[in-house]
Structures are given as structure tokens and as C-alpha cells.
Amino acid sequence: MLKHWPLLLLPVLPLFAKDEAPKLVYKEFHGLYADDPTALNGLRNPERGFRLECPVGLGDGQLLVQRADGRIVRRAAPAAKDEKPVPFLGVDVSRNGWTDRQMYEALKAWELKGVTTHLGICWLDEYHNRVLDQIILQRLEKSLDTFRRAGCKLELRFAYELDDSKSGGPDLAMVKGHWAQLKKVLAANADAIAQNLGGLRQPAQ
Secondary structure, three states: OOOOOOEEEEEOHHHHOOOOOOOOOOOOOOOOOOOOOOHHHOOOOOOOOOOOEEEOOOOOOEEEEEOOOOOEEEEEOOOOOOOEEOOEOOEOOOOOOEOHHHHHHHHHHHHOOOOOEEEEEEEOHHHOOOOOOHHHHHHHHHHHHHHHHHOOEEEEEEEOOOOOOOOOOOOHHHHHHHHHHHHHHHHHOHHHEOOOEEEEEOOOO
């Protein structure tokens, strides 16, 4: 799993709110024990607790691989012999690359184990110096629809670097522009997104 870097947290909820003040929602949860026979029938999408990381909007047939020098790069499948694919949801994508169909099947498999909320990372490394285009927006919508059809939710994050090399990243104006572009897509798919904080990984200084 990829390392986590400092997050520049931006609230997702304001994207969905109208002019009035947002309403507070209080939820109570109980713990689920390993020896509890009803554990798999526990609370659905509790929006807290254990998460698995998965790619969102990555594009069919693409891979994230770690090279021998430790750098993580994006490439089309298959992976080379000296490259190690970054694991997501326990799916082997080294030969054919990632697909939303594989993600759907993996989400349903994890659902049987009681995991229904995931951490979704949408990498914007290809857009650190340009506006978002319809390709990435359509990929993002397709992945969000996959979560909807699977009956799962995700905590959504956006990242401009595939690793912690801090070798590149957008300036603040570009980040704000991307955020404005993403509002419509996120608002239209609010039902598939866990209602807490979304985030953008902090660009390199």
C-alpha cells in the first residue's frame, strides 16, 4: 500500500450544501467482535473504521508499479519483470492492468467480509500543470458509479504525486481550479461518497 503524506484537507460537505447552514447528524455505533456470529450483519457503511485503499479514475488497463529504484510510476499493463505492481483490494493486475469491473468484483468480495467503505485515491499526477479534461472526469464518474452499483461507499482523496518524492506538483491556483471543476461530479455522486472530509494531498513545495 502506498505511503500516506500530509493531507491538505478540504471539506466535501459544502459541495452538496445549499445556502442554508448544514444540518448536524449524530450517529451511534457499536463494536463488532471477531467471535460475534452476527458480525457480518452489522452496521452497513458506518463511515468509520477499517479501510482498504483502491484506485479511483485510474483507467482500464493501467497500472501503478514500483520500480527497482523505489519510485512509483503509472504505466499501461503488463508490468515488467523488475516492476512490482502496487496492490489494491487483493486484485492481481500485473498482466492486464486495473479495470472497474475488477474493482466491482473485489468490492463485492470484501462486502462478504463486512467491509463496505473504502479509501479511494484519484491520482491527478498527469494534471499538475493543466486543467482537468473530460477523460479524467469520465473515469472518475465511472469509478463512482461502480461503488454505487456495488452498494459501497468511499472516502475520496485526490493526489498529485504517486509517491513521496516531492518532485512535482501544482501551485495553489491550479489546485483551486481543479477543485472547482470537480464540484459538479462530486455533487452528482454524493450518494457514493462517505459524508466526512475529502482531501487533496499537499503538492510539493
